[in-house]
Amino acid sequence: MGFWEGKKILVTGGAGFLGKHVVSELENIGVKKDNIIVPRVENCDLKIQKNCNKAVLGIDIVIHLAANVGGIAYNLAKPAEIFYDNAAMALNLIDASYRAGVCKFIGIGSACEYPKLTPVPFSECDLWDGYPEESNGAYGLSKRMMLVQSQAYYKQYGFNAIHLLPTNMYGPGDNFDPNSSHVIPALIRRISDAQNRNKSFIEVWGSGEASREFLYVRDAAKAIILAAEKYDKPEPVNIGCGYEIKIKYLVTLVCRLMKFNGEVRWDTSRPDGQLRRSLDISRAREGFGFRAATQIEEGLKETINYWDHNRLLK
Numbered sequence: 001m002g003f004w005e006g007k008k009i010l011v012t013g014g015a016g017f018l019g020k021h022v023v024s025e026l027e028n029i030g031v032k033k034d035n036i037i038v039p040r041v042e043n044c045d046l047k048i049q050k051n052c053n054k055a056v057l058g059i060d061i062v063i064h065l066a067a068n069v070g071g072i073a074y075n076l077a078k079p080a081e082i083f084y085d086n087a088a089m090a091l092n093l094i095d096a097s098y099r100a101g102v103c104k105f106i107g108i109g110s111a112c113e114y115p116k117l118t119p120v121p122f123s124e125c126d127l128w129d130g131y132p133e134e135s136n137g138a139y140g141l142s143k144r145m146m147l148v149q150s151q152a153y154y155k156q157y158g159f160n161a162i163h164l165l166p167t168n169m170y171g172p173g174d175n176f177d178p179n180s181s182h183v184i185p186a187l188i189r190r191i192s193d194a195q196n197r198n199k200s201f202i203e204v205w206g207s208g209e210a211s212r213e214f215l216y217v218r219d220a221a222k223a224i225i226l227a228a229e230k231y232d233k234p235e236p237v238n239i240g241c242g243y244e245i246k247i248k249y250l251v252t253l254v255c256r257l258m259k260f261n262g263e264v265r266w267d268t269s270r271p272d273g274q275l276r277r278s279l280d281i282s283r284a285r286e287g288f289g290f291r292a293a294t295q296i297e298e299g300l301k302e303t304i305n306y307w308d309h310n311r312l313l314k
């Protein structure tokens with residue numbers, strides 16, 4: 001508890017997918033509910049400066065998770081809203097946090113910030129060596145702008161703002177909305193819908209040849225807590241599990257775990273997104289001792305289980 005003792009923590013996006021896990025991790029380590037503040041968009045839209053100014057009053061630590069975020073289809077459909085919302089929230093919130101005397105700001109970026117063409121595993125040193133994959137360019141660059149601002153405030157004002165780059169996350173509580181979900185929840189839902197309608201096949205975007213690194217959401221939440229406690233440098237840090245898997249393999253695995261024996265039809269007219277994505281995780285290991293604990297199969301079972309228990313509510 002040492003680091004967190006008596007501190008007031010603002011968790012923006014604390015009611016979202018990752019946010020709920022961050023809040024419950026904070027509670028697990030003993031932070032009192034009263035000391036965790038979660039602003040909601042309907043009464044505290046962080047795109048508006050005065051809402052940010054109000055939200056940070058009396059706050060010691062800001063964990064900034066709020067974002068306009070979604071899977072590849074959502075990124076292709078809404079690049080302007082995604083860019084504006086994420087850039088505006090960070091711009092307002094970092095400035096408000098600095099002016100209100102917040103001790104530490106933890107900004108959550110994304111592996112989508114990396115250039116489209118970059119050596120694998122992605123190293124933090126290569127972040128600026130090119131434009132991101134076009135399908136998520138606006139999202140990635142809105143997050144890079146948050147990094148620029150954090151580093152500028154660190155340099156000019158000594159403001160302790162750090163920036164984390166998580167890879168694709170999955171787990172219980174994920175977004176299963178077909179219009180905005182990421183690959184794992186989208187796949188689980190498609191299989192589940194096919195089973196419920198006795199369909200003998202599912203369609204999946206792309207060729208299946210792309211690879212991704214998937215981090216279980218509870219591991220991601222633990223990484224954020226550790227970084228808040230132990231990492232105080234302006235250089236960004238990758239948050240991942242250190243191995244990539246091909247989408248083809250992921251689909252086979254999810255089909256097996258859900259006992260779906262139907263055909264998988266690859267829609268190659270749809271984009272794959274970035275061809276390979278896997279992070280060099282040494283900085284997080286050395287900087288604050290983070291190692292992901294959950295194996296993909298175990299994490300997928302938890303996620304499928306969550307969907308089975310909650311699908312009627314979605």
Ligand SMILES: NC(=O)c1ccc[n+]([C@@H]2O[C@H](COP(=O)([O-])OP(=O)(O)OC[C@H]3O[C@@H](n4cnc5c(N)ncnc54)[C@H](OP(=O)(O)O)[C@@H]3O)[C@@H](O)[C@H]2O)c1
Nearest residue numbers: 013015016017018040041045046065066067110166168169
């Ligand atoms: N999911 C992934 O695979 C992934 C991977 C890498 C990085 N990330 C990053 O991790 C963070 C959390 O992502 P997530 O998947 O948990 O997203 P999420 O479930 O969509 O949650 C986003 C949260 O942001 C809040 N929000 C959005 N616009 C807001 C606004 N204008 N004012 C105030 N709050 C606003 C929402 O508040 P309400 O609850 O009030 O609607 C929601 O709680 C994001 O920064 C994202 O970029 C996610």
